Amino acid sequence: MKAGSRLEKLLNQGEFVATAELGPPKSADIQLIKKKASILRGFADAVNITDNQTAIVRVSSIAAGKIALDEGLEPIIQMTCRDRNRLAMQADVLGAYVLGLRNLLCLSGDHQSFGNHPQSKNVYDLDSIQLVQMCKNMRDEKVFQCGEEIRNTKKSDIIEPRMFLGVASNPFGDPFEFRVVRLAKKIKAGADFVQTQCIFDLPKFKTFMQMVTDQGLHEKVSILAGVMPVKSSKVLQYMKNNVAGMSIPDDLIRRMEGAQDAKAEGAKICVEMIHKMREIPGIKGVHIMAVEWEEIVPTIVKDAGLWPRPEVAAE
Amino acid sequence: MIVAEQKDITEIVKMIEGCQNILVIGCDTCVTVCLAGGAKEVAILASGLRLALKVQGKEAEVHETSIERQCEKEFVDALKSAVKGHDLLISTGCGIGVQTIAEQFPSLPVIPALNTKLLGLPEKQGVWVERCQACGQCILDKTGGVCPISRCSKSLLNGPCGGSQNGKCEINKDIDCGWHLIYERLKALNRLESLAEIMPVKNWSTSRDGGPRKVIREDMCL
């Protein structure tokens, strides 16, 4: 056991896990967090709590994560390198840990120019890989980035934050050949699980996974494939044109256009995608990114035959 | 070289509010080469200000001069006589120039006519691009001679983020992805394997983050 988080345990049990996403509100509205949490409860083994997603100010991921935890979810705290330097990050890791949060997803983070404070100064003291490394060292070497031991005073004993560390991977970014290398790097840095960018272009993803398995990376880390239900063809079109590092086949867009009930079709596609994912060797689960559409998650999980979710086996 | 860009003249016109006798000082080095503050631009700016003042019906004199390098006290000192009788100095030098002038002429207000933008080079005539952040700890040896600090929007040290597509950066289609360039370069040099190593956390204390910096060459100190 590295962190002993629920997610970790389920993966160790060899379950095909399903994680979801919970975007904290752009206001101090605690009810919204609770509402979303209640939707997802029982349908996701863990939920990512996003960190100022697309560089738009929101309730901090750790605070929201704590609430989710209290609501009976297993949160995965996302942490970007955009907004904090190494001090703040380590402080937050400690903070998250003392609040009982056990999963941490380390990200570079979208550039602030996308968000609602494009004029802000970005930090990028570390990059995502260095962040993972730092957290791993905090957990396993029990030291801060500076090398100091993690103890309050010389006399007091070492109490380190033990986080189950995740990273993101975008199989569709360029240069394509480098994507696997980068994943390998992240694993080397200490990643325990990987959540991929949401996948629409299956063939390309398969080639990616082929390269991954060829290098045996799938044995070193648990890979959760990202899937995304979309409400309309417009969303796809938008992502195709505006979201960097996205590969979306046109026939998919056409299919959505053709559909009478776009939403239903979106969900259907997502389900199909999940089924296909299960067949790909090296995939240990799915990460369902129903951005601002949490209510669809239960349906998808059910239709995908992933319900009910397994329990952690008692030791 | 240092690349600067002239401020909007309206901004400058506001800054000279109420001054009677103005001297525009050009710099014959970097800002001349980057076509922002050389003799030609000084003349245009001065003339522009004169016109602006006349249009506002104000009486004021605007004179012009130019020196070798505004970032050298000795050169700036040489302005002493030229400066006499002026109640405002405008520097078309980079930020360094403005401050040197301020230091040398403590009693006179000096205002900047330029925005100092970047350390870079002309990509083509009239287009300048950034190449260095003066981080104080060069790693170009590891990155095939392409600087990730200045050319990656996130100054990442371990390869392109997920936003890199078709060699372009996620924040803007006409910005090259610095890491893509590094990748291509190392591929050409066939040293890709070096990218597999994790580049350690950078020591930013050598950059601005370590507070105002200083370079001391003991042997050269008199």
Added chain:
Amino acid sequence: MDFTPAIVAFCCENSAYRAADIAGAQQEGYPSNIRICRLPCSGKLEIIHILKAFEEGADGVFVFACHPDSCKFLLGNVRAGKRIDHTSTLLEKIGIEKERLRFFFLSELEWTAFVEMVRLGNESIRNLGPSPVKKEP
């Protein structure tokens, strides 16, 4: 109102200057308040020259260049065009109507056009009234 604007016309000697000559020789009169300044090529015209003209009290500045692609020096008219765009934005920011700076394409043989342009140009400047630069403090 009775006001004769002072107008400086920068003329490329390969086109407009000759056109002006022919117009003259044809006894094809054009306003006498147009002051012609001969240039080897519109590409020689600098921003500062235009500004100086206004400083000296010109109410309008006309620039005559050869037609695109026919500059004897290939790019003179292109350069002139760019400089003039730059100048007119500058003028506007300074508070001088950019209509006071006019850019024309002309060939040596189009002297009738020259006369027409000068006359119309002169009218438009007249309508604009004296240059704001001349305001007495």
Added chain:
Amino acid sequence: MNDQDKAIVIGGGIAGVSSALSLADNGYEVYVVEKKSSIGGHALSFCCKATEQCNSCGVCLAKDKVTRAASSPNIHLLTHSEVVGVREVRLKDGGVSFEVDVRKQPRFIDEDKCIACSLCYQSCPKPGIAISRPYLSSIPNVFSIDRNHCLAFQQETGCALCEDNCPAGAIFLNQKEETTILHASALVVATGFTAYDARKKGHLGYGRLPEVITGLDLEQRLLAGRASAFFGPLTREGKEHMPPRIAFIQCVGSRDPHISQDYCSRVCCKYAVRMAAKLKSQISDAEVTIFYIDLQKTESEFLSLVEQVRGKISLIKGLPVEIEKAGNGAGVSMRYENIDKGCMESADFDLVVLSVGISPAVQNQILAETLCLRTGRDGFFAPLNLLDSTVSSRPGIFLAGTCQGPKSLVESVSHGQEAALRAVAFLRGLKKKGLEEVCHG
């Protein structure tokens, strides 16, 4: 100066001028014998075809050349002059040379004295007819008096107003025709072309209908002023101020076996489209149509020009069968064959421009006899070998420009240089030979 350093260029058109310039630039003494009162030929009577951009018609190029020629110390202009005889003479050093008789018609104004102040012109009772100058700053920039119209030669009283008014005392009404003899070892024939006389094509109505003009007429009109000037207020279908309808007719006197001018004049498509574009740029609402057989899409600039006018003017494949006064009195009506539609159609126009072709100059035959040169069946001077069209059938005489066959303005300039090259090579050859013989002797 030695004959082998001299050349005579017959014809002061653009080809001749460019030839003369090339020779003069290399230190040769050049005599340009021009029939008219000034050099430059057709080229200088053309207008600038620039629209929003330059359409590279080359008139300014011609003007440049002519001005340069005028100021070249090695070039001597003989205006009002014609070559009337040529004899070959052997020189002492064994080289050959030509002895050329040049007859100069009186201009009645002394070129050296005249200062082109135009006072004579102003004082003349028949200005522009009796005393004239082809165009401003013509070269030489000197007026000339036409004996057929000048009153001094008609009335017994004898008008001499010009003489009295000339401040420079440059007028000599008693000037006589004179013949001078020139020596040179090389001759360049550059007598140019004659525009096809559209009157011969009665059905097109040129000379009969005022609305029908030739390309050359249009050139001159556009040179004199803006296009809008030559249409009055057009009223038709009861409406006022209707846009002018203009037609260009291609291949008038070209590609026409019936008149044994079965060659393409090479320039018409280009000048028609250029002028169409020009008209369109001056009268934005004008309806311009070009009637043609085959559009000669050759040079890249022309292709882009065609692109430029695409959609703005209409191109119809087919030629008119007849042009008559329009029934309703407004303009002319034309019946034509529309090859693309494969039928006869008819339309009305306010102006019809005939793109007249390039015909051999009328005097070619006479000149050919004087110079003992061969002309082709098409009436142009025939080169020995089409791969080098500047070499005439007689050694020492070279051909330049449209006297040898249809050429555009720029092509003529180029051809002029070619002829100069041949002349230079020939003269150098003579010199060498001369030297050798001297050494032997």
Added chain:
Amino acid sequence: MDNHLDSCTGGNNGIPVKIGVFFCTCGHMMNDYFDVKALMDYAAQVPGVAFVDENRFLCTRSGLEWLRSKIVRSGCNRFVIAGCSPHQYEVRFMNVLEEAGLNRSFLTIANIREGCAWACADKEGCMPKARQILSSAIKRVALAKPLEKVRRKVESSALVIGAGISGIQMAIELHGLGLRPILVEKQEKVCPKDASFMNPCTQGAQGSDEVFSSGWITQKLKELDDKKIEILTSSQVTQVKGGPGAFRVTLETAGQEKILDIGSIVVSTEPEKRAVQKMTALRPSHRIVSLSGLSDLVTRERRALEQILVTADKRTKYVCFILGEAEGFAKRSTVMALNEAIALKKQFKAEVVIAARDIIVSGTQIETLYQKARQAGILFFRSTEDSGPTVSIEKGVITVRIHDPALDRPSAKAASGNAGVCGSQESEGAARPVIIHADLLVFEDEILPGEDTECLKNALRVNLNKGGFYQEANIHLKPNLSNKKGIFLAGSCHGKEETCEALGDVRSVAMAVYSTLSRGYLETEQKVVIDTDKCALCLTCFRSCPHQAIEIGEVELGQKWGAKVIPEACQGCGICAGECPAKAIEMVHYSDNQIFSELTLER
């Protein structure tokens, strides 16, 4: 107000400026417009003016004589001539100055005839304007600086790049003029890439079918040999410095670097050929060829051709040419097509069809060739602008459909019936295309700039036009100048299509080259001067000079670097002076101060 005086004495190294003003009254004509006497008085009182006089006709021989004597006697060192436009006699007057031992730039013309007397719409405006013109002319001349003349010896060698047909001819012509041509070819041996590129323009028309075959070339190659013309094979130009008369050219010859001093450079490279899109779209077949492919068949692989066009069964064979698919070089295609068509008709008794929008005949004898083709019984179909011929391959049979509206006319029934011979008439319909089952289908080639154009362009620093061929788009460069003086363009590299045209072009270029080199030296005025101390080496002038007349390097041997003008290449436009951010560049005859001095208005 007249500070221009003190400011300029410096330019006149200390000697006080004394200005002489001469009026030409053009007869008495000027007096009709304004009071010349009054003007003279006005001029006399302008500071710096030391001498004023008038003459009735300065431009005449006697006038110039008078001027010369006055210039000498007046003891002035700057002169203004008030009279007609500078475009009339400026040059003559400047020459007079020179003869009088003064620099020609110490003269300014006050254009009070065309520029004022004749031009003023309002007579009362005339006098003041004349005064203004005069005063600014005086100020201007007071500021005048001398125009230095530079005389440079020139090399008699000329580099001919590309040993194609044009290149070879060029070398021979230049040699004939006593110059030293050096032929550069990137292939390892000189054999024009494609003799057929330039098609015998006069073939057929002249009867001699071999005006221009390989025979022509072998003969020329021999000539090269006999004349001992220097040829550098497998060589490429990598860098060119200097200007007309004195280029320093760096070549790569068989891997070796070689540096040559060259007087003048001629580009005569050959373009590339490519199959037109319409052809590449089709399934490749030995029965579908490009024009050049066809001429290869004709000349080299006759057997193959026979297999296509001669078979046991006596069925007539059909050959179809489709023209007008490629942009540009239409003349070349037409001529080639006509020639080949006639040949095939003659030799194989085949039915030959040429489908084209327009027949291009604007060249030497092409019309005749066209007529000849018609008489030979070749069928011409005119496809319309919007519906070109379509090609399809149906079970191995190449089928061409052509819409020729001419055939829809009853009158043309006969013709269409005739067309029927070479195919079948499609069922009745408004527009009935002619259908041809072609045994041989021929497309024109698309002509593209040579593949080395880009790098050669960079080495020579010359411009290309939109099509990527060597530029000449600007009328002032015609007939064959590049944007850089001393570098010329000859033949197909700038769009010449016919052999005659190309060879003619070669000769006119040869003449131009000779004109630059024949005198053995070049004398040019230093119109532009660069103040090295001010030069910030920003390269702006270097980049923006349209004639590539500015170089960066040691200003004087062993001195520090700076920008320097190559006077022989400079054409005096002043663009560089306008761009220079350090104000280091000045046009001698149009200095800023001079221009400013003309702007001051009388108040």
